[in-house]
Every structure is written in C-alpha cells, then in structure tokens.
Amino acid sequence: MLNFKKNKIATIGETLTWIVATFVIIAILAVFVIGAMGMSKLKDVSSILVSDSSSDFKEESQILTTKTSLAYELNNENKKIIEEAINEK
Amino acid sequence: MIKLQNKRGGEEILAMYWFAIILIIAGGIYLMIYYFYGTPYDIRDLESRILMNQIADCVSYGGKINSSLVLGGIFSVNQENFLDTCHLNFNSSEWDVEQFYTEVNFYELDNLENSSFMIKKGNEDWEANCEIQEGEDYEKLAQCAEKSFYSVDETNNQYIIKILTVVRKSEKNVKL
Numbered sequence: 001m002l003n004f005k006k007n008k009i010a011t012i013g014e015t016l017t018w019i020v021a022t023f024v025i026i027a028i029l030a031v032f033v034i035g036a037m038g039m040s041k042l043k044d045v046s047s048i049l050v051s052d053s054s055s056d057f058k059e060e061s062q063i064l065t066t067k068t069s070l071a072y073e074l075n076n077e078n079k080k081i082i083e084e085a086i087n088e089k
Numbered sequence: 090m091i092k093l094q095n096k097r098g099g100e101e102i103l104a105m106y107w108f109a110i111i112l113i114i115a116g117g118i119y120l121m122i123y124y125f126y127g128t129p130y131d132i133r134d135l136e137s138r139i140l141m142n143q144i145a146d147c148v149s150y151g152g153k154i155n156s157s158l159v160l161g162g163i164f165s166v167n168q169e170n171f172l173d174t175c176h177l178n179f180n181s182s183e184w185d186v187e188q189f190y191t192e193v194n195f196y197e198l199d200n201l202e203n204s205s206f207m208i209k210k211g212n213e214d215w216e217a218n219c220e221i222q223e224g225e226d227y228e229k230l231a232q233c234a235e236k237s238f239y240s241v242d243e244t245n246n247q248y249i250i251k252i253l254t255v256v257r258k259s260e261k262n263v264k265l
Contacts, residue, residue, distance in 0.1 A: 018106065064142075067238045085196070
C-alpha cells in the first residue's frame with residue numbers, strides 16, 4: 001500500500017516537471033517572438049537615423065538651412081519676414 | 090506482462106509530447122522569421138528627403154536660383170522639361186503608375202499668401218495622402234516631406250521656395 005502511494009507521488013512529480021518545462025519553453029519562445037515583433041517595428045530607417053546622433057542624417061537635413069544662409073550672404077534685407085515665412089510654411 | 094504494456098504506453102505518450110514540443114518550437118521560429126523578415130525596411134521618408142535635396146539643389150545653388158528657372162524676375166522654366174533639367178526620372182519600369190510627386194512653389198516677399206509660380210510634376214493622386222499624418226493606416230500611405238528655404242535670383246529679387254515631395258512605393262516598404 002505504501003509502495004503504491006510512493007509510485008503515484010513519483011509519477012505525479014514527473015508529470016508536473018514536464019508541464020512546467022513545457023510552460024518554460026513556451027514562455028521563452030513567446031519572449032523571442034515578441035522581440036522579433038518589436039525589432040520588425042524598428043525597420044523604419046529614418047526613425048533609426050534620426051535617433052542615431054552619430055549619423056550624417058541630421059547634417060543632410062540641414063542642406064536647406066545652408067541654402068538660406070548662403071542667400072542671406074547675397075541679400076539679407078527683410079530677414080525677419082523671411083525667417084517668419086520659412087517657419088510658417 | 091501487463092507492466093511491460095504500461096511501460097510501452099508511457100513511452101508513446103512521451104514521444105507524442107516531444108513531437109508536440111518540436112511543433113511548438115518550429116511554430117515559434119516560424120513566427121519570429123515571419124515577423125522580422127516579413128516586414129520590409131521603410132526608406133520612403135529618407136527617399137522623399139533625398140528627392141527634396143536633389144530638387145533644392147536644382148532650383149537654387151549657392152543661394153542663387155537656377156537662371157534657367159527664373160531670369161530677371163521672370164519665370165522661364167518649361168514645366169515639361171523640369172524633371173530633365175533636374176536630372177530626375179519619375180517613370181520607373183518597376184511600377185505601372187508613377188510613385189512620386191513633387192510641387193515647388195515660389196513666393197515673392199510682397200505676396201506670401203499666393204505663390205508667384207508653381208511647378209507640379211508626378212502623380213497628383215498621392216498629394217492627398219499628405220493631409221493624413223496619423224492613424225493606423227498612415228504608414229501604408231505615401232510619405233511626404235515639405236520644407237521651405239530662401240533664395241535670390243540674378244537681379245537679387247527675394248523668394249521663399251517651398252518644396253513638397255511625395256513618395257508612395259507602399260508595396261515595397263510596408264507590410265500591406
């Protein structure tokens with residue numbers, strides 16, 4: 001009687017181990033799948049470049065500002081009106 | 090004898106368990122690959138900014154407006170030849186319909202409300218997409234870039250130039 005009870009406890013313990021192991025495997029997989037989903041959202045190249053301070057992307061976006069500065073060298077009348085108009089548009 | 094049969098049954102259950110585990114892991118790997126490699130890189134914003142810089146370089150260089158566009162305060166550009174003048178080609182054999190649109194507006198300082206001259210090239214259908222800048226479907230729409238800068242012509246007439254560039258190409262840049 002005692003021997004039968006011991007066997008039963010051992011069987012339950014083994015089954016429980018497998019169930020827990022299954023949940024652990026599923027949880028690890030879920031973490032990786034969620035990670036892959038998150039990384040796929042980072043595939044918008046411009047958002048990566050904007051956040052990357054070492055990239056030349058910010059300098060690239062300054063081209064029009066440089067053009068304006070060069071034009072001021074040629075004619076800098078009405079500077080305030082021009083600045084306002086550029087910011088407004 | 091009965092004990093042996095039970096043992097065999099236990100082994101079969103364990104084999105099924107392993108088979109189920111392999112299926113779960115394979116499914117997980119499939120999902121990871123599907124989500125990561127199934128989403129294309131979205132470079133349309135970058136492309137529209139590059140297009141804008143290219144047009145800006147064509148319209149004005151070194152602070153002066155291209156003399157083939159404006160000469161002595163008179164707009165002399167031929168709308169048809171604008172893309173050739175700027176070394177651009179919006180017609181790609183990859184697409185049935187044009188995927189680009191650009192609009193260049195020249196404003197004189199005494200009339201900043203209405204543009205003195207406008208150049209429109211490309212597929213005008215995509216311009217409406219620029220109105221919608223948020224929401225779930227925003228990423229699937231054409232991407233727009235708009236900026237203004239100041240330039241002068243040969244006779245020092247002052248202009249504010251506003252450039253709008255639109256790039257669609259949603260099929261290649263977004264998971265539809």
